[in-house]
Amino acid sequence: MEVNNRYITITNHIQGSAKESDFELKVVPLRLSVEPGSSKVILKNLWVSIDPYQLNRMKRYSSSQKTIQSAVRITPGQPIDSPGVARVLVSDDPEFVKDDLVAGFVHWGEYTVAKGGMLRKLDPEIDLPLSYHAGVLGISGLTAYAGLFEICKAKKGDKVFVSAACGSVGNLVGQYAKLSGCYVVGCAGSRDKEETDLNSALARYFPDGIDIYFDNVGGEMLEAAVANMNTCGRVAACGAIAEYSEGAKRAAPNMIDVIYKRIKIQGFLVTDHMSLHSDFLSTTTDYIHNGEIKVQEDISSGVESIPSAFIGLFRGDNVGKKMVKDCR
Amino acid sequence: MEVNNRYITITNHIQGSAKESDFELKVVPLRLSVEPGSSKVILKNLWVSIDPYQLNRMKRYSSSQKTIQSAVRITPGQPIDSPGVARVLVSDDPEFVKDDLVAGFVHWGEYTVAKGGMLRKLDPEIDLPLSYHAGVLGISGLTAYAGLFEICKAKKGDKVFVSAACGSVGNLVGQYAKLSGCYVVGCAGSRDKEETDLNSALARYFPDGIDIYFDNVGGEMLEAAVANMNTCGRVAACGAIAEYSEGAKRAAPNMIDVIYKRIKIQGFLVTDHMSLHSDFLSTTTDYIHNGEIKVQEDISSGVESIPSAFIGLFRGDNVGKKMVKDCR
Structure with missing residues (x-):
């Protein structure tokens, strides 16, 4: 046929x-x-x-x-x-x-x-x-799960910032982090603001600094996150949507911050983390059944x-x- | 008295x-x-x-x-x-x-x-x-040792690039890496060049890409290193001498490279790695006695x-x- x-x-x-x-x-x-x-x-x-x-x-x-x-x-x-x-x-x-x-x-x-x-x-x-x-329960979910738990080692009490928080991945990062006892703030659609605004906005939302930044956007938001990061902060570089189109300004995080605060910025692809799949699937299915993940x-x-x-x-x-x- | x-x-x-x-x-x-x-x-x-x-x-x-x-x-x-x-x-x-x-x-x-x-x-x-x-045998040596072996997990066959290679730390990074069976190239005093030159210079010296970049300078050299990096490349961010003075251009490494090549950029301070001290000291003393480290x-x-x-x-x-x- x-x-x-x-x-x-x-x-x-x-x-x-x-x-x-x-x-x-x-x-x-x-x-x-x-x-x-x-x-x-x-x-x-x-x-x-x-x-x-x-x-x-x-x-x-x-x-x-x-x-x-x-x-x-x-x-x-x-x-x-x-x-x-x-x-x-x-x-x-x-x-x-x-x-x-x-x-x-x-x-x-x-x-x-x-x-x-x-x-x-x-x-x-x-x-x-x-x-x-x-x-x-597919690639989006596993990306959020791997970035937060494998790359950034999120644990109870961590202060977590996530960008593109309305997107398929960011949305789940926020929910996983909250369910793990983290303090979470997300942003969406604010990448056109001035850097100074981003810096002080983050300082306002994170008076005790950021421990984990799940980065979906790159650009000036990454700079502001690094500036507001705590010692031993971790950045999971998942996407750089603000840098995808031509001529976009690339992130220039302050390397002196990176060094003195011992910040780790790590790019990752979900395909390297398929070994987490069964853990991820059972955890997430339970969360959805219990109404804990929307x-x-x-x-x-x-x-x-x-x-x-x-x-x-x-x-x-x-x-x-x-x-x-x-x-x- | x-x-x-x-x-x-x-x-x-x-x-x-x-x-x-x-x-x-x-x-x-x-x-x-x-x-x-x-x-x-x-x-x-x-x-x-x-x-x-x-x-x-x-x-x-x-x-x-x-x-x-x-x-x-x-x-x-x-x-x-x-x-x-x-x-x-x-x-x-x-x-x-x-x-x-x-x-x-x-x-x-x-x-x-x-x-x-x-x-x-x-x-x-x-x-x-x-x-x-x-x-x-002090802080300079331990910085080189910790960055190369603890942060970057250098192993035989790795292609290693080190900046400020004539400085106290960079000089030892190159020697440790060579003694560990790595391919090593260092640069010094070339941070005023154009980015395009740096990119193609690195491509020439590293036809098979860079696995490890020990960064003492930040700035455009970091950008060029990331552009020439292999999958799962590691950057030990030790110094950013090109960014120390006011008005200096900050490094804007391509985040799309960082993500797709799963690059890790990690800042570190030697004071977090004092537990390596006795290993470092005996290894380095032996190397010096044998004439293997100059x-x-x-x-x-x-x-x-x-x-x-x-x-x-x-x-x-x-x-x-x-x-x-x-x-x-």
Whole structure:
């Protein structure tokens, strides 16, 4: 059987901010069968997560910029992989059979052809919305969990600051920290302020200083956080949304602060912390069942809504985790 | 018995670069006796170490700058403590008797009144120059050792970059790294170059990228090091000499590099790593005895030479560890 697979791709490597014309909807025939021995799985995508980090994979880089390894770059015309939830249609992987529900990396489109090893079978007994597995119980949640507990070693009494606190990751960082007995303040959408304002605002909210900064934005907010940090403060560098677009001012944290206060600034990617997954999943599922973690989602429908959903992230359009459903 | 104690102090908190007029020689009478029960020790200073970090303790800060805790600030008119080697004249500490040789913190002057607990008795059997205990076997050496092995976990095969490689710390970082089987490149005096030059220079010296950067300078060199760093690279932030003077451009390392390459930038102070001291001392003494570590010192004489010795550090006048002897 053959279907038309509709998916979103980029038309070119993006310069500056993303705009609608950087994206196109492609329609490509797809045979719903897999070669024996290929270990491949064909999925019907149910939920697709929309995350700001994808912009880094889409951007144009000069040949000397080695930041983003070519393996993780997105090629114009090709499907874009992204956290999501899907149903198995056809499988050559013995781990999966037709109609299994899975979470993992799917494409921004109707169908995904994947290797089974990258997918996690969902327990149909878990009475939580399927979409959660592409967000709070997926990559977003594990990112918050790994950054806060593994990179920053958050413990009771720590004073925690988190930026982009309305986003999918920041929102959970705040909730995890509070549930661990930390004092938490978040910020959102304030990255246009003057540095001096940020500095004194943080001094007001943190009269006893900041122990942990979970950084999703970079830029002047990172500078202000470092200036207000306590001895042995820790920064989990998770995102730098204020620095993603071209010409943006980069963070220049005061290195004399970093040295004298023995501050650690550590970048991390969630894919290095998959060993935490089962701990994270049981902890978070319990929190949600007990009503201790509130999940906020911002949902659009249909493959064609993906570009505007993505572009909206950088305008702060979304409240909570941005998701697209009904990719058909 | 009473003597005249001649010591160097600052006349005011320093703005911008240090200049001769920021310093003065004070002469104050000192009774060579200690009260019973005071645990005090009076020392005749033999060797005094001259280190750039002192500028941070001397600088003027606005009231909102909380970087340098008031406890470590230098007060105009007061003696300036500094690593050094001395002879015990009088002691109320049972650990020390007259004529013991000690290493630890002494004053920029002829005599020091200290608490015995901060001093380390030197073994008269060690057949190394006394001055080494104020440099390679003292704070400078331990700083290099702690930053390289404790903060950066240097191991065989690591590609190591060190700035201010002619300074007392950088010089030893390079030697330790080489002795541990690392590939090492150091830089000195090149902080005025354009960032693009630094980037391509580092790319040329490190075709396989940098694993460890021991940072003594901050500024654009830190930016270039981060740009050329490998995945899971580590930066030991030890000094930021390029940022010490007022109006200097602060380092703005690319946070997207920091995140995607999971780079750790960690500030440290040697005083947090005193537990390494005995390991460090036996390792380094062996290296020196075997001729595997070469010690380079740059020596001036007399208390009155201290201000110009200090100011010269920021002009790169010294080659090797700057020391002042014969403080009389």
